[in-house]
Amino acid sequence: MIFPLTVDRVFADRTRAEIGRSVLTVPAPDGTHVVLGGHDSTGPEDGYPIGVYATPAGEGRAPGLADDLPAVGWLRTARPLRAAAFHPVLPLLVLGTGSYDGGYFFEGALVLLDLASGRRRDLFADDCLREVRSLQWLDAHTLRLLLAPHDDWEDRAARSEGHLVDLTRSDWRAVPARSLRPEDLCGPRVPALLPQPTPPFATPDPESPRPGHIRSLTELPDGDILLTADHALLERWSAAGDRRWSLPADPRLSGGPLAAVAADGASAWVEARGDWRRESGTFIRIALTDGTERERHTTPGPAGLLVSSGIPLLVPVPAGYGELSRSLFRHGRHAVFRDTPRAACTCDCPWDDDEECACACACPLCAGDSMDDEEVWLTVVEADPAADPTRLAFPGTERRRQICPWSWEPGETHYDGPGVWIGETDLVMATVRYDGAVRVPKQGFVTRRPIGEDPSGTPRWVFPVDRTATALDIDPSTDTVLVALSDGELIALDATTGTLRARGHVHVHGVPVIPTALTVTGPGRLLLGTSDGRVLTCRPGPG
Incomplete structure (x- = not known):
């Protein structure tokens, strides 16, 4: 690399x-x-x-x-x-x-x-x-x-x-x-009045939504690209870079971190991100031919969209402060998510962070009950092969298995990030450790963990980073894990040993971009989505 x-x-x-x-x-x-x-x-x-x-x-x-x-x-x-x-x-x-x-x-x-x-x-x-x-x-x-x-x-x-x-x-x-x-x-x-803003240097297209973070990139069998973003629930682009259609986000819902192509190949489910207390409760099936909405599914509480064996699944997750407790792991038969014991808040009381809830409801989140001592698990889930592959469903309890603690260090709190399966037994995953501090740099990690061999999930290797990982994928042709960080840096790690192979920034017109989505599409080829709404096709080589 x-x-x-x-x-x-x-x-x-x-x-x-x-x-x-x-x-x-x-x-x-x-x-x-x-x-x-x-x-x-x-x-x-x-x-x-x-x-x-x-x-x-x-x-x-x-x-x-x-x-x-x-x-x-x-x-x-x-x-x-x-x-x-x-x-x-x-x-x-x-x-x-x-x-x-x-x-x-x-x-x-x-x-x-x-x-x-x-x-x-x-x-x-x-x-x-x-x-x-x-x-x-x-x-x-x-x-x-x-x-x-x-x-x-x-x-x-x-x-x-x-x-x-x-x-x-x-x-x-x-x-x-x-x-x-x-x-x-x-x-x-x-x-000393504040300076007044000057008119925009580049007048935006009034028919084009203001660009935001690209959240996910999926390459279709014909080479077309599906993307979800802050400004679009779903867009489809040709391999030549022409936009075929776009389903813009509305003021309440933006594109989520995944576009799950249904097994019929004719539609895709997307997770629509909304208000933090109701985050991920809306899921929309969109036709791939013209971008029209075919179906909308709303869950009674916060939920996350996962994919197992190509079948879209729902898992209930707590929502709060923008944290969505589940991860996107690619290239595996089983879906993975961060399984927390804390139940989602389902009441409608107007509670405030700085005051105790006065409605006397039974909701443990509003009551302020401490759940810090309860373990957070890395849980895998599989789809029912007899289920309709174009429908959304919550998997039965028998198809969920708690594998190991989410954090490999007892007493530490780690939040979820992207990851990939390597074979059937190992995960490469990114996490961020919470230590109570709000200032950056954050203490993040990229780690490879065996799943099933050791109930503690002790890592094979750990690579520390000082930022949040925004995207992660693997190039099997070189056994290289590619990780995008929130400051715009891209790092390449040896998937077997975790050693650093290369690091650097990607530039467009001399300007470093911040990758927010990354998908390897072939040996030495990858797609990058950026924080300003662009999609780049890239390959290793001199800049």
């Missing part, structure tokens, strides 16, 4: 989705570059995209969609872009970010980007995270900042006033990272 991957084709390239929804467009003084700030984050771990593009030669204008120019600079920041300014002489770009944290504080960063080397430096010290509302170079040595107040505690004017600060340095290329302390950022109080 060789990184970076070569991208052969880009499907659903919806106008450079992340950068197209820019909130800030800043041209360089000489007209050679333009910086575009992305509209919003694609996830809590992803950050806000910012790209720097070269303008078309001799035209003195910002690049357009037809120019298809690569980014000459690219980064993500923890908070939205508020201001940017090119240095008048040096190949330097200074970026100011920030936002209100929802409680008291206006926090942000000052980032210095060297366009010649690509080096990035965050200039604020760790104890000095101030929102930057405007930036201006007064000359080659002096940078003027307009900063929001530190907080709005007993300060109602903090949203409309700020502090004007002039920073003078003899050589901005030599300014150390994290060298600006609170005492460096004192200045007079002046009006």
Whole structure:
């Protein structure tokens, strides 16, 4: 396996989705570059995209969609872009970010980007995270900042006033990272309104839904591709990259993490994601010929869609806070899910996280009963071969087997992720350990576990990662497990030993993408779905 991957084709390239929804467009003084700030984050771990593009030669204008120019600079920041300014002489770009944290504080960063080397430096010290509302170079040595107040505690004017600060340095290329302390950022109080968003750099197609995460990719026998996404319950694309049809998501339901093709080959079941308390209670059968809805099935409580021997199944799962307690495991005869003892909340009381439920119902979830001591199991389930393969059904108890604890370390809580079967006995699976912390990096793992040989499920190997795995598949031709992480990195592991074979990022037009779906379609060939609604056909090789 060789990184970076070569991208052969880009499907659903919806106008450079992340950068197209820019909130800030800043041209360089000489007209050679333009910086575009992305509209919003694609996830809590992803950050806000910012790209720097070269303008078309001799035209003195910002690049357009037809120019298809690569980014000459690219980064993500923890908070939205508020201001940017090119240095008048040096190949330097200074970026100011920030936002209100929802409680008291206006926090942000000052980032210095060297366009010649690509080096990035965050200039604020760790104890000095101030929102930057405007930036201006007064000359080659002096940078003027307009900063929001530190907080709005007993300060109602903090949203409309700020502090004007002039920073003078003899050589901005030599300014150390994290060298600006609170005492460096004192200045007079002046009006400081937030900058207004600029019109979108790329006008979206009014008939095309706003792109979101690709959730799943399935290759059909004829080479066509089925995808589920935040913006579409199901779409079908030809192998040449033409969209045949799309069933858009509605305001209440978006595409789930699986499209289960029914055994008749003429339809597919999709799991529609909705409100977190009723998540995965709606399942829709869609005709593959024209994308029309044929049937809708609603469960009384939260449930998950699994596939066993090609037959779609339902399993009841608890829902809460966006966590869906089941996993998608490919290439096996049995379906796998994270079997939790906690029953789903089925009452309709308007309970609140911060208050005890006052309705005196018998629901253990509302009553706050602790279930932390109960074991969470890795459970396999198989379909009834006599059942109608086009129908959805809950499998009988006799077809469910608790195999081993979901976590191989006693006392640890692991949440589910994607996985694959290797033969009939082993699983390669991704998990995230919960330790009570909300800040990234997260502690995640990719592991290979024997199923049935050891009731403890002791792993054959464990590979730690510092992000959440968004997708996982195996290339049997090279015995390589491919794992996509939420920061956009793609890693390749030896399926037998768990050793790292390669790691890197996939780029489109010079911009690293964040894979959210991954499907191996043949030896050395794979499909990647991205956080901005694109689908890439890729193969190993030089970028």
